[in-house]
Amino acid sequence: MQRNRAPWEIKREIIVKSEGETDPEFGCRPEERPIHEYIKFGVINLDKPSGPSSHEVTAWVKRIINIEHAGHGGTLGA
Amino acid sequence: MTGVLPIALEDAVKIIQPLLTTGKEYISIMKLHSEVSEDHLKSILEEFQGTIYQKPPLRSSVKRRVRQRKIYYLDPLEVEGRSILFKVGCEAGTYIRKLTHDIGEALGCGAHMHELRRTRAGPFTDDVDIVTLYDLSYMVAHRQETRDESLVRKFIQPMEKALSLLPKIYIRDSAVDAICHGAHLTAPGVISLETHIKPRDIVAILTLKGEAVALAKATASTEDILEMNHGIIARSMRVLMPRKTYPKLWRSSC
Numbered sequence: 352m353q354r355n356r357a358p359w360e361i362k363r364e365i366i367v368k369s370e371g372e373t374d375p376e377f378g379c380r381p382e383e384r385p386i387h388e389y390i391k392f393g394v395i396n397l398d399k400p401s402g403p404s405s406h407e408v409t410a411w412v413k414r415i416i417n418i419e420h421a422g423h424g425g426t427l428g429a
Numbered sequence: 430m431t432g433v434l435p436i437a438l439e440d441a442v443k444i445i446q447p448l449l450t451t452g453k454e455y456i457s458i459m460k461l462h463s464e465v466s467e468d469h470l471k472s473i474l475e476e477f478q479g480t481i482y483q484k485p486p487l488r489s490s491v492k493r494r495v496r497q498r499k500i501y502y503l504d505p506l507e508v509e510g511r512s513i514l515f516k517v518g519c520e521a522g523t524y525i526r527k528l529t530h531d532i533g534e535a536l537g538c539g540a541h542m543h544e545l546r547r548t549r550a551g552p553f554t555d556d557v558d559i560v561t562l563y564d565l566s567y568m569v570a571h572r573q574e575t576r577d578e579s580l581v582r583k584f585i586q587p588m589e590k591a592l593s594l595l596p597k598i599y600i601r602d603s604a605v606d607a608i609c610h611g612a613h614l615t616a617p618g619v620i621s622l623e624t625h626i627k628p629r630d631i632v633a634i635l636t637l638k639g640e641a642v643a644l645a646k647a648t649a650s651t652e653d654i655l656e657m658n659h660g661i662i663a664r665s666m667r668v669l670m671p672r673k674t675y676p677k678l679w680r681s682s683c
Contacts, residue, residue: 354478357501357518358452358551358594363623368655371601371620373637377675378605380638381587386578391439393585396553398561399434408562412436415565424435424448424591425521426490427547 390418399427432547433555441588443667447631447644448591451551452501454518459529461511462539470513473535474503477528486527498523512543552593560584588669589641592633598622598654598663599635600642605675608634608642612679613664616657626651632663641669 405426413421437445484495501518526542533540548555568580604618626647634642645663654662
């Protein structure tokens with residue numbers, strides 16, 4: 352059977368099309384966002400415990416860090 | 430079931446779609462219903478690599494019709510009597526409990542899933558930056574007591590991390606705000622891009638600082654984009670950056 356490569360097995364390189372610089376006055380590197388923004392545009396790689404559903408765990412995360420919205424990327428059955 | 434469950438916060442929930450549809454990796458223990466030779470096991474596991482047909486189990490949230498799923502790899506790690514520890518890399522929406530059952534059928538002895546841990550969801554793995562609920566509680570308490578942000582920056586990742594397996598296109602500052610207003614990306618806005626982009630691929634549009642601007646669907650290949658001087662090269666699907674983060678350098682028609 353033909354072997355398919357997993358998305359994490361695909362190696363890509365960056366090719367430059369044209370010259371350009373970015374103005375430090377606008378935006379900032381993702382790691383350097385002010386803490387409020389950092390959380391607002393943040394993702395947590397959570398180690399889900401067994402037992403509670405993905406949905407319940409997501410609700411707990413919302414409560415623990417006191418935020419309005421959160422969503423999980425792919426149900427992991429209880 | 431335990432393991433990698435990426436959780437997007439607040440405005441980052443917009444990046445969930447590509448995480449849902451990206452590949453996953455699991456480690457599982459399968460119990461055989463009678464013993465089989467290791468050679469037989471290995472050859473059957475090998476047969477399950479590639480494209481498989483799977484009918485979703487009774488208790489599932491999707492329509493129960495046979496569908497195709499890609500199994501990227503399926504490797505036995507340890508065999509102890511009738512217990513098989515194995516690792517599987519698979520397409521999103523593959524049911525491992527069903528896969529285990531079907532492997533049992535193919536082996537001729539029957540099998541069921543005993544334990545399951547997700548070790549990868551797209552770019553997130555269970556050995557880098559993974560945190561527990563306890564870590565998060567500690568992070569919040571520590572920050573309240575000390576005003577120290579370092580744990581927050583350690584336990585939470587920028588949403589761009591979730592996009593790291595998507596092909597990336599870097600654009601010039603002057604193109605950013607138009608994209609934030611829903612415009613499609615045209616060739617002159619492109620500074621650099623990754624290899625192996627094909628038409629219809631979902632791509633991440635980023636600034637030169639590495640900030641996510643939008644998710645888009647490529648309309649041309651890497652090779653074609655490099656040759657193009659004008660015209661749309663990616664159609665915006667989901668804007669991720671707030672408007673006015675970068676200055677408005679485009680003219681509206683009215």
